[in-house]
Amino acid sequence: MGKTLFDKLWDRHVVAGKDGEPQLIYVDLQLIHEVTSPQAFDGLRQNKRSVRHPELTFATLDHNVPTEDIFNIQDAISRKQIETLEANCKDFGIRLADLGTKEQGIVHVIGPELGLTQPGMVIVCGDSHTATHGAFGSIGFGIGTSEVEHVLATQTIWQTKPKNMGVHVHGKLPNGVYAKDIILGLIGREGVAFGTGYAVEYYGDTIDSLSMEERMSICNMTIEGGAKYGCIKPDQTTFDYIQGRKYAPADFANAQADWETLYTDSTADYDVIIDVDASQLAPMVSWGTNPGMTGPVDEPFPEIDGDANVQQAYNYIGLQPGQTADQIPITYAFFGSCTNGRLSDLKIAAKILKGKTVDPRVTVLVVPGSRQVKQAAEALGLDQIFKDAGCDWREPGCSACLAMNPDKIPAGEHCASTTNRNFEGRQGAGARTHLASPAMVAYAALNGHFIDIRKVVD
Ligand SMILES: CC(C)[C@H](C(=O)O)[C@@H](O)C(=O)O
Ligand code: SF4
Numbered sequence: 507m508g509k510t511l512f513d514k515l516w517d518r519h520v521v522a523g524k525d526g527e528p529q530l531i532y533v534d535l536q537l538i539h540e541v542t543s544p545q546a547f548d549g550l551r552q553n554k555r556s557v558r559h560p561e562l563t564f565a566t567l568d569h570n571v572p573t574e575d576i577f578n579i580q581d582a583i584s585r586k587q588i589e590t591l592e593a594n595c596k597d598f599g600i601r602l603a604d605l606g607t608k609e610q611g612i613v614h615v616i617g618p619e620l621g622l623t624q625p626g627m628v629i630v631c632g633d634s635h636t637a638t639h640g641a642f643g644s645i646g647f648g649i650g651t652s653e654v655e656h657v658l659a660t661q662t663i664w665q666t667k668p669k670n671m672g673v674h675v676h677g678k679l680p681n682g683v684y685a686k687d688i689i690l691g692l693i694g695r696e697g698v699a700f701g702t703g704y705a706v707e708y709y710g711d712t713i714d715s716l717s718m719e720e721r722m723s724i725c726n727m728t729i730e731g732g733a734k735y736g737c738i739k740p741d742q743t744t745f746d747y748i749q750g751r752k753y754a755p756a757d758f759a760n761a762q763a764d765w766e767t768l769y770t771d772s773t774a775d776y777d778v779i780i781d782v783d784a785s786q787l788a789p790m791v792s793w794g795t796n797p798g799m800t801g802p803v804d805e806p807f808p809e810i811d812g813d814a815n816v817q818q819a820y821n822y823i824g825l826q827p828g829q830t831a832d833q834i835p836i837t838y839a840f841f842g843s844c845t846n847g848r849l850s851d852l853k854i855a856a857k858i859l860k861g862k863t864v865d866p867r868v869t870v871l872v873v874p875g876s877r878q879v880k881q882a883a884e885a886l887g888l889d890q891i892f893k894d895a896g897c898d899w900r901e902p903g904c905s906a907c908l909a910m911n912p913d914k915i916p917a918g919e920h921c922a923s924t925t926n927r928n929f930e931g932r933q934g935a936g937a938r939t940h941l942a943s944p945a946m947v948a949y950a951a952l953n954g955h956f957i958d959i960r961k962v963v964d
Contacts, residue, residue, distance in 0.1 A: 515645045519628045531663050535562055536658065537617055543654055558658070560600050573871075580912065615848060617629070630663060638844055648729065671706045672776035673782060675784050687789055687790045688784060690797065691782070694792075696731060703733075706731070789803045804830065804958050831956040835920055836922045836951070837921075838906075838920070839868055839869075839923070840923040841924050842872065849883060858952070864952055867954050869898070872897045872899050873913070874902045924941075
């Protein structure tokens, strides 16, 4: 019997241990950010250990950084975390995309952008959205701080192999429906736990037709469906994306020849297959307080049916069963994050906002996922389009994706957001988040509520 993509990747990395038990896995790349690394470095110091492979480790600053006046960090905890990572990288000889430098940005944006993320790798980070990197035909997964320390010290990690799930996505996406709607639609239909215990591989003609940035948006949100790992087989789109990037392999042809062997064999079996007909998808909007509480823009919000979680979600979000997304009073819009803060996302939003002004009731933040994204957008004049439309154009970082820096949505306000989590308090205490694609968020910013963009997008 053949092997799945995930099995091939896994088997290449097993250092010790048997199937069905925790196995010691070799790690090709560890990405680091300021939130989940301080205790890991402290642990190394206490145990008088060094970093085993500093050259396979790369750090950035993202969660705590302000997006304006970036060197003037007001919050004492944020400042401490940032200074601590800077000091740790210096002490342990780790490359750091420091504040304000060209390479800095959200960890899951800069890895691919710098060519650090490559097919065939095992990539870890103390961050749950590390599955983003699986879009390149690698194993990417989030780890805890004690595991960050273990990887720093040994370049390996103990993991139990998950089961294989195939998500077959086929058909042409309708107008106004994007990669974000594939993953929101999947989680909306299957719930936030369908992937628990599985590695998810997305495949099919729809996936083949997507750009790397679109593939990353899908793999990014795999964790919101309960799976730690999401992956897509590498193909010409992947190779073209990587070639020429700073850390791309020097012998590219040789690397590509190896990467071309990374796919699921026709004789391999997934443990479970889920089918998604992309041609039937609608633009999605989340109405509740987890990403599973999501539905098509034109469908009424569900009944409570005695479900205490649904009741609690409605209480928090201030909406009622039977209402539709066009009735959500949007007063904030956020473009950014490791899900949809890349150049293609900003291009989509700018195309919609060009020559228009956002609804005066809506405060709009546009936060590029990295400094390279920001510079590329500015070179195209997108910053001016956003500013002319009445949006705030900012410096890169996680920003209002989570309330760990000055960018917060006020209590009770509804924010149309290109991010990946809509938990209570996620964007600020009492803030109400509605997840959607960049195009949906752009039209919500113009109208003060969501609209069914299938009728207006070309
Ligand atoms: C702060 C960090 C550990 C966290 C994560 O693990 O994902 C954050 O990035 C998030 O998106 O919630
Ligand atoms: S942008 Fe959001 S989801 Fe991504 S790493 Fe930052 S906080 Fe986490």
